[in-house]
Amino acid sequence: MKNEWPLWEIFIRGQHGLAHRHVGSLHAPDAEMAIKNARDVYTRRNEGVSIWVVEARHIAATAPGDKGPLFEPSESKVYRHPTFFDIPDDVGHM
């Protein structure tokens, strides 16, 4: 039987209220050890306050070929961005 420990993807939320961010991967026999390993490997410099681990094979991802249909339609929805709207300076900060 192949005995390499599974690969886990590690997500860490830092101090400043930002969302969990992918920081890297590591190997661990199970989720509990993956969390501990993540603590030891990826928070050596006080980087995080919360850790998520996901076994890499459970991550579903977009295929690179789908880039066009998935993401290009949003390029034309400029009205979603605040700079689309011209507000006169007299109105003040908005």
Next chain:
Amino acid sequence: MTDQNHLLQFLLRQGDNALILSHRVSEWCGHSPILEEDIALANTALDLIGQTQMWLGYAAEVQAEGKSADDLAFLRDAWDFRNILLVELPNGDFGRTLLRQFLFDAHQSVLMGRLIKSSDDTVAAIAAKASKEVAYHVERSADTVVGLGDGTAESHERMQAALDYLWPYVGEMFTSDDTDTAMAIAGIAPEPSTLRDEFHALVTRVLTDATLTIPGGRFSHKGGRTGEMHTEHLGHLLATMQWLQRAYPGCEW
């Protein structure tokens, strides 16, 4: 012995335990079974060296001879060391190292829980910082002991052999002498024997999960924390650790 002397002895026992164990754990750096464990063990060793600095720093202050934590670490002889024998034993295989770590962490976790209420503010402050580190150490070493004890036939056998080898060194953690009594009377630290039940409850739970059998004998080696008789291993450890300071005295590094 004066009260200050008892306090000094007590602080040396804490500091020397951390120092000698950190040395042993650091020997694994670059040689562990897998990178993740290598990194984790280095973190443990780093925490222990940090604790050494605090305990021996305070010891040097209490001693009031103008020495530093480094002087106490690098310029004392083997008979001056007050660590328990358990921590000076050679690492053996990874399983024995982790089992020793767990037995030590389990004791520390119980002890630090008491020391944070010490009547001595500095002791309480050191314990408060150390107790957070120890809480993680014991969780990690316990998980590893359970994983290896309840792993393959080989890992189980190796862990049982490690437990049989190490168990006779556990009792020393609960022995008591004048210094311990003086610390207890002053409210600085608990009598070691009062930690035994809590320690045993924790250790029994984890070793049971690990499917390991605690050896029956009641014999216990001792002589480390009193300095009466260390193992032969300590001298070699110190010869390595202290060599530069001894060979080139008075230098800044």
Next chain:
Amino acid sequence: MYAQMIKTANSGVKPREEMSDQERAFQDKIDADIKIEPRDWMPDDYRRTLIRQIGQHAHSEVVGQLPEGNWITRAPTLERKMILLAKVQDEAGHGLYLYSAAETLGESRDELVRLLHEGRMKYSSIFNYPTLNWADIGAVGWLVDGAAIVNQVALQRTSYGPYSRAMVRICKEESFHARQGYHAMMKMAFGSPAQKKMAQDALNRLWFPSIMMFGPSDSESTHSEQSMAWKIKVKSNDELRQQYIDQTVPQIEYLGLDLPDPGLKWNAERGHYDFSEPDWSELFDVIKGNGPCNTDRMNARVKAWDDGQWVRDGLMAHARKKAARQHAAE
């Protein structure tokens, strides 16, 4: 740096007119500085070359733990011991990040380790030199990490996304390595005569090995062109070497140590330091396995891996049992 003399998987740069549409689109992305990501199409040779380079880089970090680890138990103060341990621990972390980057290309860490242990993959030549006195620890941080960072800063712009991101993280963490090394070196160079002697000895021994870390001159390096075109490699060996020497010579002078090479002289016309050609036959000997420590380093790594087999297997077996018990309970 730790990746040195990487053979590209093909020979020479493929001319544009010989490229397929896919290859042309791929090259266009690279030319436009768009990162290549794991699931993107890539030429087989690009993938193979990257695995070789990232793998070698990872191996170098891990083997690189050994020469410095040699002094952890002998560090002269508690603080130096902590700094050194933290640094060697970082190398393990960097090895881990890099193996992870290689894994995104479909090569497992266990497989890369196997290839290393069978002598079919290399690591940087520098780690086959011994650390003989305490000043070597300062010198390794200052010179070896100093040389590595020159290369790694450039590699942050490498074309493969996961490799580039690993480099960004590594460079961020490594910024303290060279500084702690130089700081330790200052204590030695400005210390007692015995300490100064150690510092000079370390510098003399490690200087030429450190400038050979960049690999042979580009004119003799047959594998550079395609790697440059693919932006797996970002600057030439000679450019990086010169940059390292230019930044390091003034640092040697500040320490008051003798220059380790009588040929080191400022050349106002070039705006660079001239230096003596290293003995390249020594580099080739070391790479072939005849360096002072090749055998010891490999034995130490193989022993750690083999001795750890029962631990890795034991913890995996427990995880499987635990999962089965949970499954049965549900």
